[in-house]
Amino acid sequence: MDFDAKEILARNGIEHLAAQKGPLQVRTPIDGRVLANLDVATAQHTEMAIQNSVKAFKEWRTVPAPRRGELIRLLGEELRASKAALGELVSLETGKILQEGLGEVQEMIDICDFAVGLSRQLYGLTIASERPNHRMMETWHPMGPCLVVTAFNFPVAVWAWNAALALVCGNSVIWKPSEKTPLSAAAVQQIFERTCARFGTAPAALSQLVQGERERGEQLVRDSRVPLISATGSTRMGREIAKVASERFARTILELGGNNAGIVCPSADLSLVVRAVAFAAMGTAGQRCTTLRRLIVHSSVYDKVVSEVKKVYEQVRIGSPLDSASMIGPLIDKGAYSSMVKALSAAKEDGGRVFGGERVYAELPDAYYVKPAIVEMKKQTDIVCHETFAPILYVLKYDTVEEAIALNNDVPQGLSSSLFTTDMREMELFLSAAGSDCGIANVNIGPSGAEIGGAFGGEKETGGGRESGSDSWKAYMRRATNTINFGKDLPLAQGIEFGV
Ligand code: NAD
Numbered sequence: 262m263d264f265d266a267k268e269i270l271a272r273n274g275i276e277h278l279a280a281q282k283g284p285l286q287v288r289t290p291i292d293g294r295v296l297a298n299l300d301v302a303t304a305q306h307t308e309m310a311i312q313n314s315v316k317a318f319k320e321w322r323t324v325p326a327p328r329r330g331e332l333i334r335l336l337g338e339e340l341r342a343s344k345a346a347l348g349e350l351v352s353l354e355t356g357k358i359l360q361e362g363l364g365e366v367q368e369m370i371d372i373c374d375f376a377v378g379l380s381r382q383l384y385g386l387t388i389a390s391e392r393p394n395h396r397m398m399e400t401w402h403p404m405g406p407c408l409v410v411t412a413f414n415f416p417v418a419v420w421a422w423n424a425a426l427a428l429v430c431g432n433s434v435i436w437k438p439s440e441k442t443p444l445s446a447a448a449v450q451q452i453f454e455r456t457c458a459r460f461g462t463a464p465a466a467l468s469q470l471v472q473g474e475r476e477r478g479e480q481l482v483r484d485s486r487v488p489l490i491s492a493t494g495s496t497r498m499g500r501e502i503a504k505v506a507s508e509r510f511a512r513t514i515l516e517l518g519g520n521n522a523g524i525v526c527p528s529a530d531l532s533l534v535v536r537a538v539a540f541a542a543m544g545t546a547g548q549r550c551t552t553l554r555r556l557i558v559h560s561s562v563y564d565k566v567v568s569e570v571k572k573v574y575e576q577v578r579i580g581s582p583l584d585s586a587s588m589i590g591p592l593i594d595k596g597a598y599s600s601m602v603k604a605l606s607a608a609k610e611d612g613g614r615v616f617g618g619e620r621v622y623a624e625l626p627d628a629y630y631v632k633p634a635i636v637e638m639k640k641q642t643d644i645v646c647h648e649t650f651a652p653i654l655y656v657l658k659y660d661t662v663e664e665a666i667a668l669n670n671d672v673p674q675g676l677s678s679s680l681f682t683t684d685m686r687e688m689e690l691f692l693s694a695a696g697s698d699c700g701i702a703n704v705n706i707g708p709s710g711a712e713i714g715g716a717f718g719g720e721k722e723t724g725g726g727r728e729s730g731s732d733s734w735k736a737y738m739r740r741a742t743n744t745i746n747f748g749k750d751l752p753l754a755q756g757i758e759f760g761v
Pocket of ligand 1: 410411412413414415437438439440473474475477478479482493494495496497498499501502515516517518519549550551648650676718723
């Protein structure tokens with residue numbers, strides 16, 4: 262586990278942060294060494310951030326949207342130039358392999374490109390009026406400061422998904438990153454500030470960073486000057502935010518936990534299944550919201566699929582995420598490891614047969630590397646219905662496709678799902694109203710690794726929010742319906758006569 266953490270911080274221009282003596286201790290999951298003790302925002306700093314964000318919003322909302330898009334175009338350019346360094350920092354701070362760290366930065370670049378185009382496409386409708394000499398139309402307006410709360414596992418991409426859209430839509434942004442990944446956030450904030458300097462006329466404090474534990478997030482969620490909250494993280498967090506936000510009727514975009522299944526049908530192309538399962542279940546050490554957690558296999562191919570998948574699991578290379586040979590890095594921390602151990606023992610109690618799951622590199626006491634686990638289950642018990650944020654793949658058997666779809670849907674979460682088949686009827690059923698109840702339903706690819714062009718998010722305990730592509734931008738704006746009378750009479754809607 263040989264690497265120079267200082268060099269990685271320096272390549273991102275944040276080496277000075279290592280000298281701080283604040284209360285937020287940041288460790289790399291690679292070997293558990295301390296990277297920095299960061300200063301955090303106080304309640305007063307956060308109050309100032311809100312005030313400044315309101316000010317920035319009032320200026321930014323009057324800037325034409327295509328000009329706002331120009332800022333995001335420049336941000337995309339800066340991110341392209343910083344991709345290698347930032348990808349490495351993400352890898353250092355989260356433990357995801359370098360390929361995935363770079364992929365995360367690419368996702369930021371992709372959403373910038375999308376948002377630049379969007380800045381010229383914030384369309385409203387023109388609607389036929391029932392009244393003579395009247396015209397109806399919809400206009401879309403920015404909302405105000407947009408709070409973006411992010412999770413540790415996508416420490417930079419989720420900010421970009423939100424910020425790129427929020428900013429072209431004319432909002433200001435306040436970012437509360439995960440307390441586990443504040444360095445990646447600090448590096449991105451610097452890139453954003455550099456972009457603003459190049460742009461020249463962006464208001465000060467257009468997008469700000471509020472570092473700290475969850476109470477900073479709570480303060481921002483309570484504040485009625487923040488009309489829009491986009492929060493990514495656990496269902497527990499989403500439940501807390503939803504309660505507070507609904508009290509004050511704030512708009513929320515919630516992106517919470519997933520418990521994603523893949524159904525393998527008798528006609529599936531098995532070589533494709535095995536490769537898809539490998540990435541979807543083991544990638545990011547099982548720490549993606551869209552990680553494949555349940556494999557539902559037809560009884561006719563069950564033994565073959567399970568034995569092929571086990572072979573791949575045996576060959577997978579676990580090691581430092583900065584080493585290009587590694588396919589799986591460490592879990593984020595001890596808490597994640599304990600959850601995995603607990604889940605495996607609960608699964609065993611429920612009759613599950615466990616393959617893998619052991620800790621490796623135990624000579625590193627503060628790093629938590631594990632062999633990914635496969636657990637064959639007779640039934641979808643409580644533990645299978647729970648999202649354990651670790652590489653555990655539960656395998657279940659089915660006999661009819663209806664039964665498989667019922668298992669897919671019979672969990673509290675509704676983020677992503679996939680079906681492997683070459684049978685058109687099964688595919689269409691899975692994608693129909695009687696099929697998968699998730700926000701994402703794929704065929705012949707795994708449930709993870711979404712492209713930014715589509716709307717991203719899920720149903721039920723996943724929170725119902727949509728981010729990224731398609732028409733997700735509408736969540737970042739308020740809609741006004743306008744009726745214009747260009748005649749000399751005042752006809753009332755519904756033909757109402759009012760005698761004055
Ligand atoms: P977490 O819920 O512990 O923390 C996420 C963020 O929320 C952090 O910034 C934290 O400080 C903040 N927070 C926590 N409680 C809060 C509160 N009451 N008010 C305001 N802010 C609060 O999640 P995590 O462990 O960092 O991330 C893993 C979870 O995130 C998993 O459940 C995963 O599925 C989910 N996730 C979902 C998506 C998605 O798009 N659906 C994407 C990534 C991660």
